[in-house]
Amino acid sequence: MPVDITEDMIIRNVVENYPQTAQVFQAHGLPCAACHIGASESVSQGARTHSLPVDALLKDLNHAANGEPLEGVKPRTKMPTGKGIPLQMAGDTKPKIRNIIAIMSGKGGVGKSLVTGLIAIALQRSGLKVGVLDGDITGPSIEQMFGVFGAPIKNETGIEALVTQHGIKIVSMNMFLPNRSDPVVWRGPMISSAIKQFYNDVDWGNLDYLLIDLPPGTSDAPMTVMQSLPLDGVVIVSSPQMLATTIVKKAIGMVNTLKGRIVGIVENMAFLRLPNGDRMEPFGSSNGADLVAMTSAPLLAQLPIDPAIASLCDRGRIEEYDSEEFTALAENFIKAVTIVR
Ligand SMILES: Nc1ncnc2c1ncn2[C@@H]1O[C@H](COP(=O)(O)OP(=O)(O)OP(=O)(O)O)[C@@H](O)[C@H]1O
Ligand SMILES: [Mg+2]
Incomplete structure (x- = not known):
């Protein structure tokens, strides 16, 4: 009996039952297969969200599920690790950072x-090697969150990053201040220069992800990161409040203007x-589908x-x-960065 995928089927179930359809969803520009929305949205809802013709999508899904060649669409190939650069080439001793992802909101x-x-x-x-560059020069919070504090130490290859209990390397402006509560009263060019120095002068070693x-905002720090560092992608963070979503759209516009790649939305x-187990939505209902679209x-x-x-x-x-939601974030992020879009 041939497989018959219909428009009322839930995207996540289709991909779980017929993994070869994941490439078809991607190829049609419908990333919901790796998306939180895909867990509840049907094929026709997903197509509507992304303004796609559902018939063409269904045709390719059924071809893929039945092992037949696809007609119009070339599935995109996967890219396991960002630029695909091996951590270290023979004879090359310079450490490599394989993927750089910025987290942004506006x-x-x-x-x-x-x-x-x-x-x-x-x-x-x-199991990956990870570093975090705290690009919030005037309001750093990464070292507080990870509970590692310390002054910079210089070795022969650069400034040593702080290392968290579980081995994540972090660098933050607070490391360079005599007192952690001292303000950093700097104009844009100094902020840009500090971010570049954190990237270039810190001994990050070999990292899978930085x-x-x-x-917040769309000025100096995000501009520097997007224009001066070899960025692989951006994760956009929003909250359901309409005001937040409106401002977040400015950040999305900035990434698009600078030809960046948005890896996903949180x-x-x-x-x-x-x-009692009920869900309350203090900031209103989700605007996720809007941002996905x-x-x-x-x-x-x-x-x-x-x-x-x-x-x-x-x-x-x-x-x-x-938490359950943390697991979803972890799984979906890893899926999203291993698929070329
Ligand atoms: N889902 C959440 N549940 C509870 N507390 C949270 C949650 N998300 C963030 N917070 C808390 O809210 C505060 C703001 O979060 P966070 O610092 O991550 O925001 P931010 O966008 O980085 O802020 P800024 O724009 O100042 O850099 C923090 O104290 C954090 O611990
Ligand atoms: Mg912050």
């Missing part, structure tokens, strides 16, 4: 630093889990407002965090 306080921390932990737990936590503070990038996760997160961040113990 809006302040939506959880960029938290998402940076969580993605770092997800990658480290899957994550860059960006400050919707933070999406809901609150009540003691705007970027064609997957919604990697919807994170709840979780007092455990705030408490672990304050105590420098974010590496202990775990």
